[in-house]
Amino acid sequence: MFSSEDLWNSTEQLWINSSDLNSTLDRDRDDDEGEQHPFLTDAWLVPLFFSLIMLVGLVGNSLVIYVISKHRQMRTATNFYIANLAATDIIFLVCCVPFTATLYPLPGWIFGDFMCKFVAFLQQVTVQATCxxxxxxxxxxxxxxxxxxKSLRHRTPRVAMIVSICIWIGSFILSTPIFMYQRIEEGYWYGPRQYCMERFPSKTHERAFILYQFIAAYLLPVLTISFCYTLMVKRVGQPTVEPVDNNCQVNLLSERTISIRSKVSKMVVVIVLLFxxxxxxxxxxxxxxxxxxxxxxxxxxxxIKTWANCMSYANSSVNPIVYGFMGASFQKSFKKTFPFLFKHKVRDSSMASRTANAEIKFVAQRSDDTKRKFGL
Structure with a gap:
């Protein structure tokens, strides 16, 4: 999404507008050879922000994958998709964000032609897989x-795993056009530089490729997701399990099932909205x-484009926070995995549970005494 060409053109324009000595890039090129390129605030501020994103994202997404793999009760169909989402975020953070961060302090691309194509390709793959x-x-x-x-029969972890594998295969196939257009180009900014950028045979090819990326990696997924949640909204309020003969247990099961599914669906909605x-x-x-x-x-x-890139990269670090705050099963599994972090809360919870049990027993005992007293 961000090439070194944008940074070069923008900082070049800034320097041209702010310096009387460099009114044009082509004029006095020989005089500029020995000068140092300007070091902007973005050169350290944006990489610092990217480092924070990487730290939070890697720790959070790694914990999500670890918790799902460690606890058997967490191996549900939805959680397999969540683990796949966490894996795409980790790959994106490790393989793409550091290289983008170097575009700000460095005047050009220093990693060669292969990494130019590979980083751009992997970025497109992970974004496509996320979508x-x-x-x-x-x-x-x-x-x-x-x-x-009907979903009880088909929604299994095995099916979710097969779908996740197909998602990765499809993402690799859909991202192959990157190899054709991403390349190293020679440029000049305070000396000869190399830039990693997209180069197209014509403006028509460029627009067609940009439109393809927009539709495949954003518009089509958003429209499909919106359609799915429109169907869900129509279904909300209808009982999942129909009560039979006013059976109390069936009623409770129905309410509990609706409550759990509602919470999971809300969490998925928040994740989609954030994306x-x-x-x-x-x-x-x-x-x-x-x-x-x-x-x-x-x-x-x-x-503007720097801010937009920071927004998109931050998405890879916020998902685990959503799981932690909105996913009740994740909260319980985190507490089991790291009991020393929640020791005080667990003790308070167990004490409250014992108190509640004692109150229930007391009420039940008084009820039995009352029945015996009146011969009921």
Whole structure:
């Protein structure tokens, strides 16, 4: 989503506008050879923010995968999709974010032609896999809401694992056009530089590719997810299990099932909304950059695109926070995995549980005494 060409063009324009000595890039090029390129605030601020994103994202997503793999009760269909989502975030954070961060302090691309193609390809793969995984999660929640009984037969961890594998295969296939257009280009900014950027045979090819990326990695998944949740909203309020002869246990089972599924569905909705909000700005900016005929890169557009990239990268670190706050099963599993962190809370909880049990026994005993007294 972000090439070194954008950074070069934008900082070049800033320096041209702010320096009387460098009114044009082509003029006095020989005089610029020995000068140091300007070191902007973004050169350390953005990499610092990316480092924070990496730290939070790697720790959080690793814990999510560890908890799901460690506890058998966590190996559900939904949690397999969540683990797949965490895996895409980890790969994205490790293989893409550090290389993007180097574009800010360094004047050009230093990692060679292979890494130029590979990093861009892997970034597209992980974003595509995230989109399809979110779509699969939404479809899964829609299926279990609309067809609760039929879903018991088909929603298994094995099916979720097979779907996840297919998601990765499909993401690799859909991302192959990156190899054709991503390359090293020679440029000049305070000396000859190399830049990793997309180069197309024509403007038509460029617009077609940008539109393809927008539809495949954003618009189509968002529309599909919206359709799934529209069906779910129509289903909300209808009982999942029909009560039989006012059976109290069946009523309780129905209410508990609806409550659990509602909480899981709300968590998935929040995750999808976060993805839509975080990735929306960069997707629409790239679309605007390609299709607006009067677009000219400058320091203002550079700052907007930098903010949009920070938003999209931050998405990989916020999902585990959502699981921790909204996922009751994740909270319980975290407490089991790291009891020393929740020792005080667990002790208070167990004490409250013992108190509640004692009160129940006391009420039951008084009830029995009353029945015996009146000969009931």
């Amino acid at each position: 399809i995984t979110l779509t699969a999660m939404s479809g899964d929640r829609c299926y279990v809401t609309v067809y609760p009984l 839509t909000v975080c990735w929306g700005p960069i997707q629409f900016f790239v679309l605007f950059q390609s299709f607006y005929p009067n677009y000219r890169p400058n320091y203002a557009t550079y700052k």
